[in-house]
Amino acid sequence: MVHLPEQPVPSSPAPTAVPTSADVARLAGVSRATVSYVLNNTSAVRISEATRRRVHEAAEELGYVPHAAARSLRAGHSRMVLMPAPRVPVGPLHSQFFNDLQWALGRFDYTVVQYGGIGLNGDEAARAWAELRPVAVVVPDGGLGPRGVHILKRSGARAVVTLGPERVEGAHALLLDHVGVGHSAGAHLLARGRRRIGVVVPGEPGLEHFSRPRLAGVRRALEGTGATVTELPLTYEEEAAARLAGRWRSLGLDAVFAYNDEYAMLLMRALLDAGVDIPAGTAVVGADDLMLGRLLRPRLSTVHIELPSGRDLAELVDRVVRDPGGVPEVHQVLGARVVHRESS
Amino acid sequence: MVHLPEQPVPSSPAPTAVPTSADVARLAGVSRATVSYVLNNTSAVRISEATRRRVHEAAEELGYVPHAAARSLRAGHSRMVLMPAPRVPVGPLHSQFFNDLQWALGRFDYTVVQYGGIGLNGDEAARAWAELRPVAVVVPDGGLGPRGVHILKRSGARAVVTLGPERVEGAHALLLDHVGVGHSAGAHLLARGRRRIGVVVPGEPGLEHFSRPRLAGVRRALEGTGATVTELPLTYEEEAAARLAGRWRSLGLDAVFAYNDEYAMLLMRALLDAGVDIPAGTAVVGADDLMLGRLLRPRLSTVHIELPSGRDLAELVDRVVRDPGGVPEVHQVLGARVVHRESS
DNA sequence: TTGAAAGCGATACCAA
């Protein structure tokens, strides 16, 4: 490819290059060093008030904004915390969590960047993230293996924290115990006298990381009780739910753990439309404890999930960044407890 | 602050510094230039197969990952598209849109970064974004003024696209016509014979950018018809909805536009619990056309909102980046159309 | 109090 000279046809009013500290220095009639001192309020050096003013005015006039890449290149480190964007449609819980985390890390003077490594998988993605030289990486779902962790650390990441169902060698882990979610639901249904329990498994790709452990949890809760588990594949569509509801009686189930509240709402609607009595005929339990569960009739029983607070995670990140030497910590952070309402 | 020598107490197995292309060159016994040629597959230069292999092996062995900041510093530009994270809790529509956009821009070989300028406001935020020297910026809600646009452009952003209810001087705009959303709802309710129309205004801060125009749209639809508009402040809580429903009869309304589907669900539940007949007594219309609306009984009428496709926006961004000279484009991108179901 | 200059990591020109 041939690079033409910059701005072959200057169509903008002022196709001027973006101002650098050298430009500011020139305009203020000082050296670049002085500009840096003034703009960063370097305390180790005293600059006369007059010079200060001149520099500030020059910077203002030029619309000077420092170049973050150059700065961190020089500094040898940044305060960027990278959080790869999850590739599955994220629920309100997750959004909320991300906002919290962002805010909390901001309090520690970190900058959170959400970066989409779409299309990349495994180590490819880790490499792409490593190029940004983040000081820490918080990885939501299971898209990172031990090799990825190694790559990130090798590239200077002082903290790698995974946030998912299982720990990853070398990284600190906040274990989101989805098995426990399923287990709670299963135990609850069992305690309510249910014996033939369906478990919704979303058909949407990318949700296996959550749905598999939840299913396993139900299984575990039912072990040795004689109660049975039936997998119920279901995509998030009305027709799919209607089809499932249509053959409900033939399934002979007396309860269903519907993966989460949204699937529960979908399925419950279809079941009611099909004349299934809830909870008398079939008990329904969701998960996530969203507002909508309280608005349904019958009110939806659900598994309340306690995500780690953004503050806690931010503190962990900061602690590890300051002392990266320690042994990877593993925290169980997902408190699962059943909120019993009317549907079970 | 005193900088101790790196790694005072090497607790990790190999506290080695992060490898640079110079390290790779040394290990492979070639120059840094050669390393660069090989790793970037520079076509303008031919490197012997043997050298290629040595370089690749060295890079592999060291776990070398290029330094994005250094690269873009040298190159003088990056392909980063910055999208400031919205500061309000984002709905499923928005998440979906962001994912689309990310994917679509990825097709053009851009990299999307979502950056949280939490706590900063106005020009402060713009300056923070400008420090990253993105080639383009896509700003979701109204957090950017003409000054901000100027700062970004001055810092090398070739495309600034706002995505919100009103255009911003100097930036390309995708006008999300929330007035039209309200207008559709109002016109629909009017056509259904309703005359005293309530409009829910969410109490949550940060939603005014959307709720005000929607309200204004309803007002406009009713102009000169004799029908009346009543503002209904409502926070997203069951108790608030119950209180509102409790004084419903005294309000004397025969219809309500509930801001969006989620607020509609909340309010509709409260109204039904209070014995209000829907739609006979009061018609309810939501917006966003979420799945949940179809699952409610009565089925929720809603305003379907057509967001711009990620592809379209990506194309706009790419086009403007390639030719930044043009006059800012303004696109109406929000197709609003009523989906009539049972609640109205 | 200010300036000159080295250097962070990668790339691309020009020589060899």
Place this chain on the structure above:
DNA sequence: TTGGTATCGCTTTCAA
């Protein structure tokens, strides 16, 4: 085919 080297923008030591 490969290597030396200037350069991007910024910070920071060292000298003046």
